[in-house]
Amino acid sequence: EPEVTQTPSHQVTQMGQEVILRCVPISNHLYFYWYRQILGQKVEFLVSFYNNEISEKSEIFDDQFSVERPDGSNFTLKIRSTKLEDSAMYFCASSEALRSGYTFGSGTRLTVV
Amino acid sequence: ILNVEQSPQSLHVQEGDSTNFTCSFPSSNFYALHWYRWETAKSPEALFVMTLNGDEKKKGRISATLNTKEGYSYLYIKGSQPEDSATYLCASGGAGNNRKLIWGLGTSLGVNP
Numbered sequence: 001e002p003e004v005t006q007t008p009s010h011q012v013t014q015m016g017q018e019v020i021l022r023c024v025p026i027s028n029h030l031y032f033y034w035y036r037q038i039l040g041q042k043v044e045f046l047v048s049f050y051n052n053e054i055s056e057k058s059e060i061f062d063d064q065f066s067v068e069r070p071d072g073s074n075f076t077l078k079i080r081s082t083k084l085e086d087s088a089m090y091f092c093a094s095s096e097a098l099r100s101g102y103t104f105g106s107g108t109r110l111t112v113v
Numbered sequence: 114i115l116n117v118e119q120s121p122q123s124l125h126v127q128e129g130d131s132t133n134f135t136c137s138f139p140s141s142n143f144y145a146l147h148w149y150r151w152e153t154a155k156s157p158e159a160l161f162v163m164t165l166n167g168d169e170k171k172k173g174r175i176s177a178t179l180n181t182k183e184g185y186s187y188l189y190i191k192g193s194q195p196e197d198s199a200t201y202l203c204a205s206g207g208a209g210n211n212r213k214l215i216w217g218l219g220t221s222l223g224v225n226p
Contacts, residue, residue, distance in 0.1 A: 043216040099145050101159025
């Protein structure tokens with residue numbers, strides 16, 4: 001069964017450093033998403049991406065965040081200058097259509113120290 | 114209702130029991146209601162995407178109903194098994210530009226053998 005793959009599975013970084021979280025969505029999916037979950041809190045929407053551009057972003061997704069689909073297969077989330085409160089589980093997801101269920105990757109646990 | 118609420122927050126049942134939980138969501142500008150199953154150390158797995166009022170979907174022993182006019186969905190599990198132990202998340206998307214999913218906190222189900 002097709003999978004969304006995310007790397008790395010766990011990343012520890014110093015506060016203020018840049019991190020890039022990588023995702024390979026399912027190949028025939030058209031919509032891509034980044035979500036995060038801070039421990040014990042709700043899953044939070046970060047950004048959606050369609051047709052090579054951001055279609056929607058949340059208030060969390062400020063200037064420190066950016067997404068790219070550099071080569072037609074990878075979908076990356078960059079955090080320019082990490083803060084302690086960025087520590088969370090980051091999930092990438094993709095879907096075939098707007099009303100389709102999302103397929104989630106297994107997540108990247110980001111720890112900012 | 115302006116948020117997605119799920120109840121109960123957690124429950125434990127005996128193997129073989131049938132159970133159900135509730136998701137309440139904003140009924141205005143409704144677009145789609147998603148149910149996901151999230152096992153510990155895995156990524157969320159899509160169960161159902163429901164769009165029509167009165168919709169009922171089934172997947173094995175799990176089924177869900179949808180009432181878009183009053184803003185609720187029920188998830189039913191018939192004859193619970195230990196492998197059903199997981200957190201069940203619902204998420205609702207609104208119409209128009211605000212199609213991003215708003216997630217509930219989930220219902221944590223434990224099934225005792």
